[in-house]
Amino acid sequence: MMLKRCKACNIYTLKEQCPSCGRPTSNPRPARFSPEDPYGAYRRKLKLEVQR
Numbered sequence: 001m002m003l004k005r006c007k008a009c010n011i012y013t014l015k016e017q018c019p020s021c022g023r024p025t026s027n028p029r030p031a032r033f034s035p036e037d038p039y040g041a042y043r044r045k046l047k048l049e050v051q052r
Contacts, residue, residue, distance in 0.1 A: 002014075003015070004025035005026065006020065006021065006023055006025050008021055009023075014029070
């Protein structure tokens with residue numbers, strides 16, 4: 001099982017929905033780094049476009 005976190009309440013749980021507010025929970029950990037990331041170029045382009 002993976003530990004999940006509610007972004008609204010900042011509560012950690014094992015459930016798919018937050019027991020406090022009922023919103024969906026997500027994985028609190030970032031994705032693993034890989035030097036051979038096939039989508040890295042697309043993510044960097046998107047990040048530059050969003051910052052403008």
